[in-house]
Amino acid sequence: xxxxxxxxxxxxxxxxxxxxxxxxxxxxxxxxxxxxxxxxxxxxxxxxxxxxxxxxxxxxxxxxxxxxxxxxxxxxxxxxxxxxxxxxxxxxxxxxxxxxxxxxxxxxxxxxxxxxxxxxxxxxxxxxxxxxxxxxxxxxxxxxxxxxxxxxxxxxxxxxxxxxxxxxxxxxxxxxxxxxxxxxxxxxxxxxxxxxxxxxxxxxxxxxxxxxxxxxxxxxxxxxxxxxxxxxxxxxxxxxxxxxxxxxxxxxxxxxxxxxxxxxxxxxx
Numbered sequence: 001x002x003x004x005x006x007x008x009x010x011x012x013x014x015x016x017x018x019x020x021x022x023x024x025x026x027x028x029x030x031x032x033x034x035x036x037x038x039x040x041x042x043x044x045x046x047x048x049x050x051x052x053x054x055x056x057x058x059x060x061x062x063x064x065x066x067x068x069x070x071x072x073x074x075x076x077x078x079x080x081x082x083x084x085x086x087x088x089x090x091x092x093x094x095x096x097x098x099x100x101x102x103x104x105x106x107x108x109x110x111x112x113x114x115x116x117x118x119x120x121x122x123x124x125x126x127x128x129x130x131x132x133x134x135x136x137x138x139x140x141x142x143x144x145x146x147x148x149x150x151x152x153x154x155x156x157x158x159x160x161x162x163x164x165x166x167x168x169x170x171x172x173x174x175x176x177x178x179x180x181x182x183x184x185x186x187x188x189x190x191x192x193x194x195x196x197x198x199x200x201x202x203x204x205x206x207x208x209x210x211x212x213x214x215x216x217x218x219x220x221x222x223x224x225x226x227x228x229x230x231x232x233x234x235x236x237x238x239x240x241x242x243x244x245x246x247x248x249x250x251x252x253x254x255x256x257x258x259x260x261x262x263x264x265x266x267x268x269x
Contacts, residue, residue: 034062035240035247036082038073040089040149040230041185042114042204046263047087047251053259054250061243069185070094071147077235084244087232087251089114089186089204090149094231101236108231111251112265115225116150116157117208118218119193119201126199131218132167134200135174142189142198145182150189153226154202160224190215204228206264230265 039047044067051063066073066083074093077083078100088094094108120128126139134141144151162172180198183189189201194214208217232251234244250256257267 035084036064037085038066038083039087040070041187084238108233112230112260114204114228117205119215121196139178140199141178142192142201150186209264
């Protein structure tokens with residue numbers, strides 16, 4: 001079944017369920033409104049689809065997305081950007097926002113998890129066959145910066161790999177010596193590798209899956225991989241707090257969780 005067919009069937013199911021009495025926490029009104037969602041770049045495809053489904057049951061609501069690195073979004077919010085919902089790719093950036101807004105940690109809700117994967121161009125110019133090859137001298141690697149969630153997760157993976165001893169002593173430093181650039185978000189890593197501007201990079205599994213026509217994947221075993229938690233929050237100064245909460249509820253609903261799963265996330269519920 002094509003993605004369009006699946007989308008149309010899902011919309012029909014959502015509308016039927018809604019009409020049958022499955023209401024959101026905030027009952028939609030006839031008044032037109034806009035809610036702004038700042039979401040991690042790795043959520044681009046999944047949240048776009050969730051937004052379309054949400055609009056199907058709340059046609060009076062315009063959902064505007066701002067996709068970028070979680071660290072960029074957190075700073076925008078801290079500096080006063082008007083945002084109704086924040087969805088981060090890690091807890092660190094979310095906690096900065098919680099601290100700025102004087103909110104308890106219980107305010108955020110983890111809605112999905114993700115993992116890492118190594119990607120390389122389809123033509124595989126460096127002839128990569130496994131994780132050990134990342135330490136090969138002269139390789140050109142692209143990582144996200146350490147301030148970016150996926151960048152820090154990538155460094156955590158290297159630390160685990162070094163501690164495991166699987167790839168021999170010095171593996172972590174050898175890989176880091178091959179990094180030729182640090183990017184602002186995971187999509188920039190994906191783009192550079194897909195264009196052949198680097199021999200390999202590390203992205204989320206969901207991003208790697210979204211670009212299988214442009215890149216190939218090297219899986220990272222569970223013992224070395226990172227479970228990246230994605231928390232979501234309605235901002236306390238939202239002017240559309242009820243509808244913003246309705247969107248969060250929709251992300252956490254069976255429909256929203258099914259969409260996330262279809263893109264490779266592990267649903268939280």
